[in-house]
Amino acid sequence: MKLVGIVGSISEKSYNRKLLQFMANNYKNLADIEVLEIKDVPMFETGVEPNEAVQYLNNRIKDADGVILATPEHNHTTSPALKSVIEWLSSALHPFIDKPVLLVGASTTKQGSSRAQLDLRQILESPGVNALVMPKDEFLLSNAHEAFDEDGKLKDERTVGFLGTVVKDFIQWVNVLNAMQKNNNIKGDWKSEDLSASQGTDTTINGVDMEDPNWVEKAAEKTNAAEGKDYVKLDRGVLSVDQLNWFLTTMPMELTFADDNNQFLYYNRTTDNGPSMLAPRDPSQAGSSMDSVHPDRAKVGVKHVIHQLRTRETDLVQMPVPGNKINEKHIMHYYKGMYDENGKYRGVNEWVLDLWPIVKSYLEMTGQKLVKDENAPDVTSGASNKSASKMPGMPKSEPVDAVFGASNDDSVPHLPVKEDPVPTSQPEVNPYSLEAVLDATSGASEDEVVEEPKQDYPIEENQTDATSGASEE
Structure with a gap:
């Protein structure tokens, strides 16, 4: 404070x-x-x-x-x-x-x-x-x-x-x-969320241009930041900076930290090749504002997600990434609000994870299969009389990018925006509904299926003394 x-x-x-x-x-x-x-x-x-x-x-x-x-x-x-x-x-x-x-x-x-x-x-x-x-x-x-x-x-x-x-x-x-x-x-005004990181917070490193591609090196020099073999005392452990880096870069997911000032401060660079990442990022983006690391089409969704976390409307937002394919990949984005010991919002912890290898391993170990639920809505066309649940974090009338991570790459897949034409042969679908998201992510065919367990065995489910009291200078 x-x-x-x-x-x-x-x-x-x-x-x-x-x-x-x-x-x-x-x-x-x-x-x-x-x-x-x-x-x-x-x-x-x-x-x-x-x-x-x-x-x-x-x-x-x-x-x-x-x-x-x-x-x-x-x-x-x-x-x-x-x-x-x-x-x-x-x-x-x-x-x-x-x-x-x-x-x-x-x-x-x-x-x-x-x-x-x-x-x-x-x-x-x-x-x-x-x-x-x-x-x-x-x-x-x-x-x-x-x-x-x-x-x-x-x-x-x-x-x-x-x-x-x-x-x-x-x-x-x-x-x-x-x-x-x-x-x-x-409260209730997500559009007021400032992505420019211009307000500052008690952890902001002043005196370094946040858009400088060498922000990490300059901020570290200005703050005499620990590095290499220097040790850092954590909540339940003491690690060198090298050990912290080894630990974080070998996480089986991509992690991103943005603070309560909406400044993009860190990602665990699991690979030097940004385009090969699940959510492409560039090393020069560290330190930049959330405004500058997202394309315009993504900013509405970013504001809405952060607003929900900041106001504790929810402390977790999750969504699939468009482009997922059954039996190949199922990439999910998770956004978790971070709060200090006094309950004050301190930023967002984003992690991106491909769930398919985990599901595949589970199916192989248990001998189960994914089978189609015949009673489920047809997610391939979005044509369903059942009302689909809204994806958490989505505004009702604005386009949003499903990728909250720091990327200016327009090749990154994103949710269908409201300007996209709706085929005349199908009823109009809310682009933020679960139907639309699943349709965008799976590109499902009649042969593609959703999970249904198939097994023949159970699964476990004010007054002071004279010393501390009155006082004349």
Whole structure:
């Protein structure tokens, strides 16, 4: 999670700066906290354009998941400098609207910044600012001149423990608010899904052109990424990067990872020959936006699939690839939503698999055969009075490409689009129905069959103490 902490004082020896720096260092396993200064922000003046420092604060706040404001207390109120910053950021600029905010404060007195925090809360909740200030515990560091050791760390373990609880509560609150806001913005509106990867996320590697064909190498250099014999600690294991590559490239399926910003980050290159892949990809596409690695005809379907995963309408979408042939191949695409420990959508895991070798092996081992079900709809023509089930992930009135993988190759087979002519001798078939998909995938003849088991044996089926309480800088 990306948070920004704003020092509400311009003092060179600010205890609020020390507090935020301690939080950034001590709780970096919980969140990435960037500490921002306000000393270059002038006093607010109506009719004057915001300067560079104001614009910078505006952009950092907008890009963050939440904001921590650390305020001193000046005559029972927040500091004039911080008040001026909020004036700038609620006139022409409005980055605090619906932004989760945590208030903290440090002071040299026992009562400290309690009244300043109350004043700041009222300012932040006023019209034009409209911040979402966390209503729970406030953190008020009293006797701040005695609270830190020479390394800038808080001395009292109870204070550290309470502050950690406050930070965890804030992170949980941010996750809940962000999930609610995101769902309100995109629920039911799959067309709003942005495939350009322009929004960024907390894992985005900035400073590297995502369309650069050498993105992998440049991004690795910028981040000092582990490679070769370097080890990576995983959830249940420790592997070198070489071992990870060996492991992934020998998977019996093609894997693709696209993040929650819709940036295509990885595929397990099981072969150097892209066209021989089940879903052709090119090494230069890694790092590109989902928009640039899909032909236009595919983007409608891609948006709809990602939208369903992002909003948790479903966590798995699956579909066959057109061009499948009975007794030769049956390639399936699966799209699984990925979510972090807080339930936040973090991207899509796509795998592509030819099921026919598995089915063939099963039939050979069990002595069974595939036989045609005479009661099944005629999937060869699509002419059936029975209503076919809709393929998951398909919009009702837009064309879609069955191949979600990164490919600009127009030779890649795709679902029939609505512009395709419908033979006059047959009733019109919804191009997104199961009938149409099966018709496109199998090209079935009267001799081709679907599975029916044939066997003669069964199958197994808020109050703190004086140390962590009130705090005057």
